[in-house]
Amino acid sequence: MSFAACKTMHCPTGIENCASGFITHSAAEITPQIQTADVDSDWPDTKPVGPMPNLVVSAGNVLEVYLIRVEQASSRDATEVVKRGGLMAGISAASLELVCTYRLHGNVYSMGVITAGGADGGKRRDSIILSFEDAKMSVLEFDDATHGLRTSSMHFFEGPDWFHLKRGRESFDKGPIIKVDPQGRCAGVFAFEQQMIVLKAAEVNSSLAGEDSAFSAGGASARIESSYIITLRDLDVRHVKDFTFLHGYIEPVMVILHERELTWSGRVSWKHHTCMVSAFSISTTLKQHPLIWSAANLPHDAYKLLAVPSPIGGVLVIGANTIHYHSQSSSCSLALNNFAFSGDNSQEMPRSSFNVELDAANATWLTSDVAMLSTKTGELLLLTIIYDGRIVQKLDLSKSRASVLTSGITTIGDSLFFLGSRLGDSLLVQFSCGLGGSNLPPGVQEEVGDIESDAPSAKRLRMSSSDALQDMINGEELSLYGTAPNNAQSAQKTFSFAVRDSLINVGPLKDFSYGLRINADLNATGIAKQSNYELVCCSGHGKNGSLCVLQQSIRPETITQEALPGCKGIWTVYHKNTRIHLSESSRMADEEDEYHAYLIISLEARTMVLQTANNLEEVTENVDYYVQGTTLAAGNLFGRRRVIQVFAHGARILDGAFMTQELSFKASNVESGSSSDTSIVASVSIADPYVLLRMTNGSLQLLVGGILAR
Template sequence: MLKVIPMDECSGQLSEAFSLRLEELSVLDMAWLHPQQSGAGAAGGPGGSGAGPSGSGGPSGRPLLCVLHQDPKGARHVKTYEVQLTAKELLDGPWQQQHVDSGGALLIPVPSPLGGVIVVGENVVSYLGGPGGQAPVSAPLRQTIVTAWCQVDPDGSRFLLGDRQGGLQLLVLAHDGGSRVSGLRIEPLGHTCRPSCLAYLDSGLTYVGSRSGDSQLVRISAQPVNQPAPMEDDEESGSGAVPPAPEPPTYVELVDSFPNLAPIVDFVVMDLERQGQGQLVTCSGIDGDGSLRVVRNGIGINRQATVELPGIKGVWSLRSHYGDEYDKYLLLTFVGETRLLALNSEEELDEAELPGFDGAAQTLWCGNLATDHLLQVTSASVRLVDTTTLQLVSEWRPASGFAIHVAAGSPTQVVVATGGGHLVYLEVVRRPEGVVEVVEISNVVLDSEVACVDVSPLVLQQQPAGDDLAIDGSTTNGGDINAERSSLVAVGRWDQTLQLLSVPSLTPLSTTPLGGEVIPRSVLCTALEGVPYCMVGLGDGALHTWRLDPATGGLSDKKRLVLGTKPIMLRTFRTAAAAAGRDGGNGGGSRSGGSNAGGVSVFAASDRPTVVYSSNKKLLYSNLNENDVAFLASFHSAPFPRSLAVASEGALTIGTADDIQKLHVRAVPLGENPRRIAHHEAGRMLGVLTMRLETDGSERGYLRLLDDTTFDVIASYTLAPNEMPCSIAAWSGSTGGVNGESSPSNVCFLVGTAFVVPDEAEPARGRILVLEHVLGAGTGQSTIRLVTEKEVKGSVYNVIPFVKDKILVSVNSKVTVYRWVVRNNGGGGTTAGAAASTGAGGGAGSGGSHVELASECSYSGNILALYLATRGNLIVVGDLMRSVSLLSYNVEQGALEHRAADYNSGWTTAVEALDDDTYTYADNLLNLVVVRRNAESATDEERARLQVVGEFHTGTFINRLRHGSLLMRPPDSEFASLPAPLIFGGTDGRLGIVARLPPALYDMLTKMQSALRTVVRGVGGLSHEAWCAFSNHRHTAEARGFVDGDLIETFLDLGPEDAALVASLMGGSEHSVEELTRKVEDLARALH
C-alpha cells in the first residue's frame, strides 16, 4: 500500500490521507521525478531519495512516482506511476526499466532539463528515463553500498555519493548542454565518516551527517589537500633509498566535527577512584567509525606542566602592567615564605625576585592595581610596588601590637582584619604631585572576630567575549569603574554570621546568621550572567549562596549545598570557553550548561573541588575531576593561553580546563566495530570485543585489552574465521588452575562466541573461551593465553560470573550453570576447589592437569535467552519473544528452578534487576517496563506471575541497562539515601537514568508532571501524555509508575507566573514555588 498525504501548495495545510494499492510486493526505494518541461517545477532538495517537485512530473501534468522494487526471483526493476489525486488512483507511468543492477537500492531524481532518475547499485550506476526515450547510460562503481547522496549543481549535472566505508565520490552527468545525458563519470574524492545524509552548502563546504559516528563539516577542494610540498635537493637525494608509496590523493579537508555517541551497543561503568563517581565507556559507532567513548561528569584539567611543590598556601597570577593582555608572574606562598615564578625569554617558568615584595613572609593577598602597581599583603604590612622599577613605593602597617590575619583587595581597594574584630579599609590614592600611596580611609571594631573578608567588584553587565578578567573578576583593560571598585565589603565572622558593610564608611548594611557551629572560611561577592551573588564557604565543606542587592546589602533566595568535607576556598576565574549549551542527545536529556563565552565562574576549592556557574540566570554546579585542590588562579600567558594554575597538596599544575558543562566525552578511535565491553577492576583493564571488516569483505572478531586509564591497547586475541564475538565478562574468581603459580597476572576474561555460517538460519555452534592476560618482559610484549575453551551447540549470548565461582551462560534457548573442573592429562578429574588446594597450575600440561568447564545444571524453557541479569542466586532472563522470567539457583541441589514469569509477550532488548523482587526490561518498541514478583502471595499462581507495575515509552531503542552513577551524591541531601540508579544507553546515542523514588516524592512529582503538562506545551502541540504512553502491537495504555525527569526539570526554566501556576495546580497551600524549586534542583544534583 502507498499512503498519500495531500498538501495545499498555498497554505501548506495537510489534507486527509488516503491509500493506493501497489502491484509490487517488495519496494526498495521511491522518488518523485522532476517535471520534464523546461522551467517547470522546483528542483528536488539534496540529502534524500524522496526529494521531489511541487509541480507535475508526467506528460499529463500529474505527479510522477518512480519505484524501485524486487520480484520473487530476486531481480530488480524500475517502474513509474502517475498519481491521480482527484480520482485517488495510480496509473501506469510513461516508462519502466526491467532488470537493473541486482544491487540497486537507491533512486536519485535528476532535475530539469535533464530529468530522469539515477539508479545506484553496488557495482553500477545507471541513468534512466531521460527525455525523448533516451537509452540508459551506465558507469561502473567500486563495489560498495551507497548510503547517502546530495545534489551539487542546480541543473543536476553533479551529485555527491557517500558509502558505508566513508568514501566520498563525485558523480558527474556529462551532457550536451541540453537535455541529453551522454555519459556518467565517477571521481573519488576522499574519506569522511560513514554518512547517513549529505548536504552540499556552498563553496565546497559539505555537511556529512552520520548516525554511526561523529558528523562532520568538510571542504571539498579542487586540488588534493594531501599533496606533499616539493622538497629541496640535498646530498642524500641520490642515496638509493626507496621512497614510500604515495598516498592516493584526497580532496576532502575536515573543517569541524560534531560528537555523536550513536549507536551505543554496550557500555560499562567504571569507578576508578572508588568514590561513587563513575565514568561510562561506551561501544559506539559502526565499522571504520567504531570507537570507545569515555563519558564523565565534571570538568577535567588538561595538564601542560606539573612541578612538585608541597605546602602551597596560596597562588596568584600577576601581569607586568595592569593593561597587559598576558600574565607574567605566578606568586606562590608558603608558611613563612613567598616565592615568585616568572616567564623568561624562552617562555619557560623560572624562579624570580621582586625586590619590593617581602619573600620571607606568607602572602595573604596580592594583585595588580589600576594605578599600574602591584600590591602584596602580609601579616606585617600592605606593600605597594611599582611595576616598572619593581621597588617598594608605599607601605601601610597596622598599629603596634596588631597583625594582619585576613585580607582581600580589588584594583583600587584593600580590606584587612588585624585581630580583635578590627577591620581596616584602605585605598590606593594618587596624590596631586603624582605620588601613589596606600591610605587608611576608615576602620571599625566588630563585636566578633573576622574569619574571612571580600571586596570584589561586581560586574553587573555581561562582559564582552574577549575582554580578559583577572582572578578577582576585575577588567584588565581599564573598563568600567564598577569593575575596579566595590561598593561593599563582605565579612564572615567567628560567630557564624555574614555581615555586609558599605564603603568607605564601613557602615553595617545587613547581618545574616549562617546557622550551625562551623566558622566561615571564605566569602565572595560576584556577578554571574549579570546577577549579583554572595557566597560563603564553611569549614565543613558546605556552601551558602544568596542573591545580593548591592545597593542595600540585602540577601535573598538562600541555598545551602554540601560540596565536600573540608574547608571551602572561593575564587572567580575564566576558562578558555566558559560556556556550553545543553548537552542535547548525548546528555540523555540531563540539564546542563554554562555561562556565556567569556563569562566568570566560581571555583570552590575543597576535597571535592567544584565549579559554580550560571545558566539561564540559575546557579549550576559541576565537579572538577581533580582531588584535594587547595587553590586555583587564572594564568593567561603566551606559552599557556587561557590556562589555570592549580595548587594541590603536593604539586603545582598548569593546564587548561574543559568546557564548563555537565558531561564530557572523549573518543578512543578503534577503526573497527566494538560489540561488547567489560572492565576488570583488579587488573585495571578493559576487555573489548570487536569486529573488523577485512579488505576481502569478510569480518573477523577480536578481543582487545586496553589500559583503563590511558586506553592504550595492551594485547589482542584473534578469533577463528566466521567466529563472531557475542558476550564478555571479567573474571576475578577462583578457577583452581587459572590462578595458580603459572598465572601471576590473574587477569582473565570470559568470552562467548558464535560461528556464523551463511547457509545457517541460526548459529549451530559456539564457544566459551577463558582468556588470560600474560605479562610480557617489556612494554608492548603482553599476550593473551587461551586457558580453556568449551564448545557449545549455539550462540553464547551471555556469559556472567555467578555465585560460588560458577559461570552462568545462555546458549540459544538454554540457560546453563558451569563449574570449573581440573582434569588430569591421564583422564581423571577433580573439582576446582580440590585442585586449588593442591596448587595445580593453569594451562594444559601444567603439572599434568588442565582446567575445563563442566555443565552443572540448565533450564530450557525459552525461545532465545538473549539477556541475563543476576542478583545473588536469582536470574532474570530476557527472551526474544516471551518477555522476562525469573529463575533461581539452588546451591545445595545444584539446580536451576523456574520461579515466575511475565506472561505478556514482548521482544526484550535489555534487562536488569532493581532489587530481589523488582526487575525492569526494555523492548523493541522503545518501551521500558518494570515487573514485580509477588513473593508473599498466598497462591502458587500469583507467586509464579511477574506483575507489571510500571510502563513508559522512552523513544529510544535501549541496548543496555546497568547500575551506576556519574556523580557523587551530596552527603547532606535529602536524596542521598536513594537507591543507586540505572543507566541506559540506546541506538540513537542517548544516555538516560532510571531512579527509584520513595512514595511521597513520587506522588508529589506525579502531581507536578500533571500540572506541567498543562503549562508546558510540546513542540508542534504534541501531547506529552500521548508520547509517554506505553504502546505495543496489541494495545496502548497510559504510562504508569514513571515520571518524566526531563519534563520535571523544565520547571526550573519557567518564569515566575508559570511556576506559580504549576504550584497552584498542584495545590498552592501544600507546595510553594520556592519549595518545589529546591526539591527539583536537589533531585537533579543527586541524580545527574
C-alpha cells in the first residue's frame, strides 16, 4: 500500500490579479485614517483625504483584502524627514493593512469588483466576483458580524447539464475572464472560448428570497440577481481575444475584440488586419443584445481593450505595435514602432516619438484622459488622449519611470495605484498630477532613477539589481510630461510618483539550497534542531531577480536574559511626556523613535514595574501602580497619553508613574446580591478607548474612556 502526502510550507506570494473597490466600507463612510506621527498632538483633527477603496489581490489560491491607511502631513512635516516616499500632495505616508485572507480550494483565474454604482447615496458596498476553471463563479461580500467575507451567490456552468456549452471540446486555452460594467448593472464572464455568461446585478431595493432583513439594511452590498448565457456564434463573433464594458451609456454596452478570420506568421504579409471590435447593447431584462457599432481592419496582434472613462467614452484597442481609439463618433490611431502600418495603406499613421512594443502590457487610468501602461520590460508609459468635447483628435505617448514586471495594475482612489507582480515585489504607488512644472514640495528633490529607488535601506539590497533606467534617456526627470496642441483642455501635465508600500514576493523559485545559519545551536535536538537551518533561494526574473532567505519562525537577537519564576504575564506601555521646552532637533528625534516607557511584569503574588531607558531599571517602589497583587492586563488609552492597569478588584489610570484615577469593580445589578460581593475580574480586553471586563460570575462590564474638560 502506498500513498502520497503534500503540505504547503509557504503560501503563494506572486500577485496574479488585483482590483479595488469599497468592500469593507462604503464610499459614503469616513475613510479610515491613522494618527499623525506627531506624538505631542491632540486627537487627530485632519480631514480625510477622500473615499479610499480597498485593495483586493489574489495569488494562486490565496485571496487577500487590504485597507489603505493614509497619514496626512502635519503643519511642520514640510521641514522634517518624512517616511517612505516623502511628502506629496499633503500625504506623508500610506500603507497596506491586511483585513482578511483566505486559502481557497482552487486557483483564482480572474477577478472583478461589482460596484454599487452610487446607489443609496454611496451607502452600498461593492462585492468581489471570482472565477475558477472551467466555469465556476463566486460572489463575495463583507460581513460586519464576522469581520470577513461571506458568499452571497455561486454560479456553476459545468457538469452534464452544461456539456453542450463546450461543443465537444475538453480543454481550452483561456479560463473564465470576468469584466464588470462600470455602473455595476451587470458582469460578463467569457467561458469555453465561445460563451458569454451575463450576471445581472440586483436592483437597489430588491433582495434575495428568504434573505434576512438585517442584511438588506445599511451596509448592504451589491449582489447578483440572475444569469443567462449568450452564444457568441449566434452573433457571428468568433475567436474572441478580449471584451470590456463602456462608460456613459444608459444600458450596459459590451465591446468585444475578435478575429473574423485567423492568420499566422507565414501569412502576415498577405493577411494582417484581421481583427475588429463590435459593440453590443446588453438588455438584461429583455435578454436582447443588438449590435450598435463596429470597427474593422484592426491589426492581427491587437489583444487588449481598455474602456475610456467619461466624459470622453469609447475604447482603446492595444496591440503589440499600435494603439487604436474607437467610438461611435470618432477614431484615431498611434504607431509605436516601424512594424506598424495602416490597414488600407491610404494614409500614414501618426507615430510615437520613440519605439516601444506593447505586447503583454497592462494598463489603468490615472485621470479621465491619461492612462498608464506597464510594458513587458517594466517601463511605465503615459498615454494622453487629446480631445475636443467627445471627439478624440490624437493620442500622445510618453515615457515615465521604470518599475516591476507587472501581472496587473489597478487604480485606488484618485491618488494611488497598485502594481501587482508575480516576478517581483508588488508596489503601492502614490501619484500626483499638476499643470506646468513639477508639483513636488520644496523638501523633496527630483531624481533620475527607478520608481523603487526611494525604498528603505533595509529593502534596497533586494532591489539592487534593478537597472531598468539604463535603457532610458539619462536626462529624464521624475515627472512625466505630455505635450498637446494649443487648446485649453490639453495643457501640459506633470506626474510625480512615490512608492508608499510593497508586498514581498519570494517567487518564482529557480534554485535553492539549505545550510546551517549563523550562530546555530549545534547541541539542539528534535524540533529545535530544525531552526538551525536556512533555505536560500534564487527567485524573480530579470531586473526583479533576488536572493531570498527563508527560515522557520522568528529568530530574535537575545541581548540579555533574566529568570522570572512565577511570571503570569508581561506588558509594555507607552507614555507621552510633555516636551514643551525641548529643542526642535531633539523633538524631531523623539518623534522619529518613540519607545515603550514601562515594562509591567505580573508575578504570582505581586507586580513588578521596570522603566525602560538605556537599561531596564526597577521602579516598583517609586510608582503608583498596583503592586500588592497580580495584574490581569495593562495597556494605553487616549492615544498613549494614559496607562490603564487592571487587577482583580479594580483598575488604575496613570499618567506615567502617577495615578490619576482608581476604579473599583462591582457585579452587574441584575446579578444576585450574594454574587455581587464576591465577583472579581476574570479577563480583560483593551481597545482604546474601550476596556471590556468579563467577571467571574459571567457578566460583562464595558468601560469607556473620556477626556474631561479642564
